[in-house]
Amino acid sequence: MSKELIRLRDVCMAFDDELVLDHLNLYFNDKEFLTLLGPSGCGKTTTLRIIGGFVTPTSGDVLFDGVRINDVPPYQRQINTVFQKYALFPHLNVYENIAFGLRMQRRPDPNDPTGKRKVKIPEEEIDQRVMEMLEVISLKGFEHRKPDALSGGQQQRVAIARALVNKPKVLLLDEPLAALDLKLRKDMQIELKRIQQQVGITFIYVTHDQEEALTMSDTIVVMDKGTIQQIGTPEDIYNEPKNAFVADFIGESNIIDGVMLQDNLVQMYGKKFPCLDGGFAENEPVDVVIRPEDIDIVPVEQGQLTGVVTSVTFKGMQYDIIVDFKGFKWLIQTTDHCPEGSRIGIKIDPDGIHVMKKSQYSGMFGDYSSFSEEYDELDDASLELDEEESGDEE
Amino acid sequence: MKKNNSFLNRLFMVLVFVFLYAPIFLLIIFSFNAGNSNMVWKGFSLAWYAKLFRNRLIMQSVYTTLLVSLLATVIATFAGTFAAIGFYAMRRKVREPLMTVNNIPMMNADIVTGVSMCLLFVAFFNGWGSFAAWFNSLGLFRLPTRLTMGFGTLLIAHITFNIPYVILSVGPKLRQMDKNLVDAAMDLGCTWMQAFWKVILPEIKPGIVSGALTAFTMSIDDFVISYFTAGSSASTLAMTIYGMTKKKVTPEINAISTLLFVTVLILLAIVNIREARQERKRAAELRRS
Secondary structure, X not given: OOOEEEEEEEEEEEEOOEEEEEEEEEEEEOOOEEEEEOOOOOOHHHHHHHHHOOOXXXXXXXXXXXXXXXXXXXXXXOEEEEEOOEOOOOOOOHHHHHHHHHHHOEEEOOOOOOOOXXXXXXHHHXXXXXXXXXXXXXXOOOOOOOHHHOOHHHHHHHHHHHHHOOOOOEEEEEOOOOOOOHHHHHHHHHHHHHHHHHHOOEEEEEEOOHHHHXXXXXXEEEEEOOEEEEEEOHHHHHHOOOOHHHHHHOOOOEEEEEEEEEOOEEEEOOEEEXXXXXXXXXXXXXXXXXXXXXXEEEOHHHOOEEEEEEXXXXXXXXXXXXXXXXXXXXXXXXXXXXXXXXXXXXXXXXHHEEEEEOOOOOOXXXXXXXXXHHHHHHHHHHHHHHHOOOOOOO | OHHHHHHHHHHHHHHHHHHHHHHHHHHHHHOOEOOOOOOOOOOEOOXXXXXXXHOHHHHHHHHHHHHXXXXXXXXXXXXXXXXHHHHHHOOHHHHHHHHHHHHHHHHOOHHHHHHHHHHHHHHHHHHHHHHHHHHHHHOOXXXXXXXXXXXXXXXXXXXXXXXXXXXXXXXXXXXXXXOOHHHHHHHOOOOHHHHHHHHHHHHHHHHHHHHHHHXXXXXXXXXXXXXXXXXXXXXXXXXXXXXXXXXXXXXHHHHHXXXXXXXXXXXXXXXXXXXXXXXXXXXXXXXXX
């Protein structure tokens, strides 16, 4: 299963003196679903374009199956791409879009003993493979439609078919679901995962949507400012974030300054909390992550900490409440209704506490004083897709 | 009061159209006059048109005009399309000042363009004389020592003033194109050149055709720049008409002017209808997405 297929070795990328990728080291295993996750401008799309061959890294090596492919043009790589907004050829119908790659292919003539003569793929084979693909994406009967006569979801599936019909070893996907509405996006997440398992090749997926990444990936690579913040399975990334950036980017987190008194005991707000982390120096300052769903609300007298509820938002499945603990605002998700202004106590189980070493991101995230704005930003996330690398646009 | 106002409005509009089109209508009407006056109507006749087609000077200049327009259009369309692609690939900081430079020839007074090109050709031919003399002294093969303005310079001038129109009509098509299309084509096995033929060209074809039509129209009806760059050996239709007006004005001029007017009118109509249709198509696409 885990045979290494692609490796990026010390890859740097600079546009106009601006370092977009900073000494990236990363490998991709065969047949895995790997997601590059990060905010706009973190370098994830650039990484994908380097693998696809659309840009050449400023320094470092790109290895495919152990061979350096820095200078191999995209049309000679066994890699195909599903682009943002699909990039279907508008003047060709669905059939011709999918057949495009096959029509470009030349392979050794089976009737030529020297094996030097190249021939086109015969029309019958093209037809058979295109039809097969149409079946996979369940768009049979649409072959004569032009792309602009398809819905977003259908265009999306044609784009996937157009790439997969070439039987690549790796499929690159650049925020392919970003233009779809929420419901369709959820369906397509499952669909994509199914297709990946069915064709059994490596998918490298780029997104800024943490939920998408958690749902589909075998491995998640969290990136920021051109460097890798953490690599791991979705469970690792969510449960054991390495620093405040990862903790904040994946899901909601309260990040509190603490001191690690000893193994399994951390101090916050001058109080001791048992936890399950260890391996820190004695009295080392740390960041403590507490997920909003891991906090139990208890009567004031039983609470490890007490605070005042400053806002309550109904979210359907739960209430999001903001609680002020000595000036630091926490987000707590609870099914109990606590009225605004009331005083509550909280209790945190040892496995609800995750302790991280201090990093450059300490103190930047995890306070919910500006909670509503943060939620707005989350909603806007899908709008700011194009920011990356489009400084040159109208 | 309101009614009065709208009457004045209408009167004003009618006056505008009368001033704009009455001269042309008069010209067209008298091109069909049986007599040789531009004031007295003597009955309908096609005599002036018949005479026109027997006039060797006019037919020669029609031929020159068509040839120079066609050649200039083909060359300018080719050069302008690739120039537009070059502009498209540039960063904005470089592109915008260059686009401004590109637009200057269109804004510039024709007479300035004409005179400056004339001066350039004269200066070049002067220098050429001494270069050719030196080259011929080497004894490899002989170069003509004296070059004069004629069809060649006329063609160069037409290509020059046509290119900006092509760039201006191809550029927007490129920018409307999904910028990932070329990458997608290369991803699927195309070299850059194959991607150009298979993907870019079909996408920008409407812009190229519009640009070519505009360029052709500009070439057909250009007078001032041609006048300064054609020398004495070549004459376009517009120049011939101008020459004829210096002698007695006969309805033959009306006839040839009418034909020129109708040709340009048809070309412009085609350009505009095409653009309107594309605009509608684009709007429909935007609405759908």
